[in-house]
Structures are given as C-alpha cells and as structure tokens.
Amino acid sequence: MRNRPSSRLLIVTPKRQILLFRFAHRTGVLAGKIYWATPGGGVEQGETFMDAAIRELREETGIHEAHISGPVDRREVPLQLPDGERVLAVEQYFVVNTDTESISRDGWTADEIEVMADHRWWSREELSATTETIYPEGLIAMLDEAGVFGV
Template sequence: MPRQRLASRILLISPSNRMLLFKILYRTGALAGISYWATPGGKLWAKESYEAAAIRELYEETGIEVQSVGQCLAHKEFPWVMPDGELVLAVEHYFVVRAHDVQLSNASWSDKEREVICEVRWWSEEELAACREPVFPPELSSLFAQALTRNLHLT
C-alpha cells in the first residue's frame, strides 16, 4: 500500500466566472517532460486540516488571503507519481473560492513552484472543456460547473 499524500486544492473563480489554473512542467527528475494544468493547492502540513491547508496554499500560490474556504466540494483519491518517482495515493479535497479581482502574486512561491509552474491562466468553462492538454483531475470541467452553481465563498 503506497503512502497517502493528503492535499487541498482550490477552485479559484474570478468575477467573470473564470477559473485559475497553473501549467506544471517538469524539466528534471522522474517526471521530466511531463506537463499538465492544475488548480492551486498542495500537501497538508503535519496536523493541519484540509481547510487550513487550502487557506495557506491559496495565499502562498496566489497572494489571496481568506479567513475560510467553506465546505469541501469534492474528495478524490487516486494513484499519483511524485517528482522523485515515488508512487503515492493522492487524497485531495477541493474547495471553491471566489476572487474579487484577478490580480495575483507569486511572491510566496517556493523554489520548487518557481521551477515547475511555467504558466498561470484564467480559464472559462468553454476553454477548459476544449483543452487538449492534460488537466488534473481529469473531471475538472465537471467540478468547475458544480462550483459555478454553488453559493461561493468570497475573498
């Protein structure tokens, strides 16, 4: 049984109903040459809740501060290969946050984030549905549609 990697992911929705995604591109290591689009988010620290991790990761990766992220929209579990080649069981909770504007900051990015994030883009539902590049999770279009029907938490 692989170890579990607990993580929080954020569906950040703009005032014009676009969702923020990062393009991840691995240039070295076991995943060299692999790229995909994904939401902001990351692993939980020791004894950190999914909600606290979502708040922290949102700030670290976008500069947006929130006090809460509301209820979990989705829970996903799937096998995942880490950059060092380790196979883990990814256990992810997805939260929805509505941003007041689209101004972002990468000032708190880690060195690893600076190394692998090669593009940051706001996507419409239609653009995401038409995307031919890998997107994680694969059902992100469906989660995006669900997020837009929810009473979203405002930043």
C-alpha cells in the same frame, strides 16, 4: 503506498473563470511532463484540509481576501511525486471566490518556481475546447456540480 492528503483550490472570479497553473517538469522522473492543474498542495502536520487550503491560497497566489467554501469534492488518485515516490493523493477540493485576477509568486518554494511555468484564468468554454492535459480529470463536471459556472 502512503496516503498524501492535499487541499486543491477551485479559484473563481466573478466572470466565472477558474485559475489553473501550467506545470512543466524539466528534470527528474517527471521530465517532459506538461499539464495544467488547480493550485493547492499537501496538508502539513497539525493542519486540517481547510487550514491547508487557506495556506496554499496565500502561498501560491498571494490572495488574502477571498471566500473559501467546501470541501465540494473528494478524490483519491495514485500520483507520482517529482522525487519519484508513488503516493495515494487524498484530495479535498475547495471553492475560492475572489474579486481579483492578480496573483503573486512571492510565496513560492524553489520547487514551485522550477515547475510552475505559467498561470491562466479559464472559462468553461475554454476548458471544454482545449486539447491540453488538465488535472483533475473531470474538472468541468466537478465545477458544474459545485455551481462554479452557474450550471
């Protein structure tokens, strides 16, 4: 199993809400799988984790004005990619403070357009109450430890 380094973004507004995308896989080995997850993606050749975080922020949200700090957490989890490959996701999490809740899909790839069905800004209370699948597991504890919710 190969390592797949990736940068994940904990994008938070002054109202202390975090951005998650709803992934709905309609085809392939992940067909039928639906979950909410943080924005982010793989580290490309020659990039650092921070470089990837900045690029992913722009590509997936269109946000260019934000303060990025971190990494605030690191995780290694087995993951199955949409093409069926199983990898060890080596993830670093970055806190992104932004003043906007407006996002743009202009930088999305065809694969992202196909599976990223929606987005939503979540409060701590909403995350605590939901029965929907949220990734990463333990997101609230991670956000609390990073001081995102002011805890």
